[in-house]
Amino acid sequence: MSVRHALLALLSEGPKYGLQLREEFEARTGEVWPLNVGQVYTTLQRLERDGLVESEGADEGPQKAYLITESGAAELADWLRTPPDLSAPPRDELVMKVLVAIRLPGTDVYEVIQSHRRYLVQLMQQWTRIKEGGDEGDLNLALAVDAELFRLDSVARWLDAVDARLKRATADGHFQPAKGPLPKQRRRIGVRG
Amino acid sequence: MSMLELRQVSKVFGQGAAQVHALDRVTLSVDEGAMVAVMGPSGSGKSTLLTIAGSLEEPTTGEVLVRGAPLSRMSRNEKARLRRRTIGYVFQDYNLLPGLTAAENVSLPLELDGLPSRKARAAGLAVLEELGLDERAERYPDELSGGERQRVAIARAVVGERRLLLADEPSGALDSGNAEAVMRLVHEACRNGGMAAVVVTHDAQLASWADRVVFLRDGRVADQTAPAAGPESLLTRGRSQ
Numbered sequence: 001m002s003v004r005h006a007l008l009a010l011l012s013e014g015p016k017y018g019l020q021l022r023e024e025f026e027a028r029t030g031e032v033w034p035l036n037v038g039q040v041y042t043t044l045q046r047l048e049r050d051g052l053v054e055s056e057g058a059d060e061g062p063q064k065a066y067l068i069t070e071s072g073a074a075e076l077a078d079w080l081r082t083p084p085d086l087s088a089p090p091r092d093e094l095v096m097k098v099l100v101a102i103r104l105p106g107t108d109v110y111e112v113i114q115s116h117r118r119y120l121v122q123l124m125q126q127w128t129r130i131k132e133g134g135d136e137g138d139l140n141l142a143l144a145v146d147a148e149l150f151r152l153d154s155v156a157r158w159l160d161a162v163d164a165r166l167k168r169a170t171a172d173g174h175f176q177p178a179k180g181p182l183p184k185q186r187r188r189i190g191v192r193g
Numbered sequence: 194m195s196m197l198e199l200r201q202v203s204k205v206f207g208q209g210a211a212q213v214h215a216l217d218r219v220t221l222s223v224d225e226g227a228m229v230a231v232m233g234p235s236g237s238g239k240s241t242l243l244t245i246a247g248s249l250e251e252p253t254t255g256e257v258l259v260r261g262a263p264l265s266r267m268s269r270n271e272k273a274r275l276r277r278r279t280i281g282y283v284f285q286d287y288n289l290l291p292g293l294t295a296a297e298n299v300s301l302p303l304e305l306d307g308l309p310s311r312k313a314r315a316a317g318l319a320v321l322e323e324l325g326l327d328e329r330a331e332r333y334p335d336e337l338s339g340g341e342r343q344r345v346a347i348a349r350a351v352v353g354e355r356r357l358l359l360a361d362e363p364s365g366a367l368d369s370g371n372a373e374a375v376m377r378l379v380h381e382a383c384r385n386g387g388m389a390a391v392v393v394t395h396d397a398q399l400a401s402w403a404d405r406v407v408f409l410r411d412g413r414v415a416d417q418t419a420p421a422a423g424p425e426s427l428l429t430r431g432r433s434q
Contacts, residue, residue, distance in 0.1 A: 121418055127401070
């Protein structure tokens, strides 16, 4: 989430104070993304340095109001239309864990998969409760929660796909599920000098 | 109070070497007002669990109790009455009767149970109104959208004094907006109407409407979710700044 551009978007509605920007940011994102006030002021300083906003009023602090400049508005329009870089797959910790579990002796990979699946579904239950309890007119909240639900769901579906693929691979003889007790650990013996 | 209870329920299909354990000592209890989702890969026994819970099929061993009453001690007639009065079923393909209007479909189980048709119709219309379908009451199923058909099927499953709702992939063929509406209705029927529901689904987003999610694997209950933490922990105001 680009705080920089979110602030520009809020300022395109008119001049605002720092604290006001923080409150509005949180309200618009359905309070899903917290933002501390220090982050707001640092970002505003950088925006001012880059000529994307101007300030007016008292020297520093809460009495200072910010306005978007023309180049700020152009920057915002440009950002909206530029797709974020999704080309490089992120180094996903969950993917790593499953890949390791497949090869690790004494590890039931299905149990590993299930513990992650349970966690994902529990998180999704929490998000769904938010959606359920939320005001139907609160579009920002609904959209932000949907985004989170779809993201978690895609991970859960990937786990289902892993499950199914491992089963097929087992049936075809390409994969041998490692079960049973761990092989005896070799004890580290003190190194003598 | 437990509306539905499965005690060590097993179901075996076939014989000898061709034996398949569709369910293997499944124990599950669903309280009044609770919505439970059952997830699992295909072939894990989800649908078998549902048909056995709904007395549409008998377990090989184990016991099913509805409102504390064991199905095994019920006569055929008693079971039929239970299916007509207490249990509502929802399936993926709606199963509405094509020659009847939405209102007639919904009031049908009450009429079959001997309620005078005027009373049955009034009860059916009341449920349709609750689900926002009153304007569709006189339409035939093929005049309704998929989402509307499934909402009519849910109306039929909750009409009258029904206490237990059993649904098998109820939103399988619906788009995400309609699927969500269906799950919302089931959840409200439990929370506000005091029904108990068991919903079989492979979709985690839909399962997340349930109070508890049970995971089946090879006919066994492999795992279930812990009671969900409050949503506050995910929101800004719940976090320490």
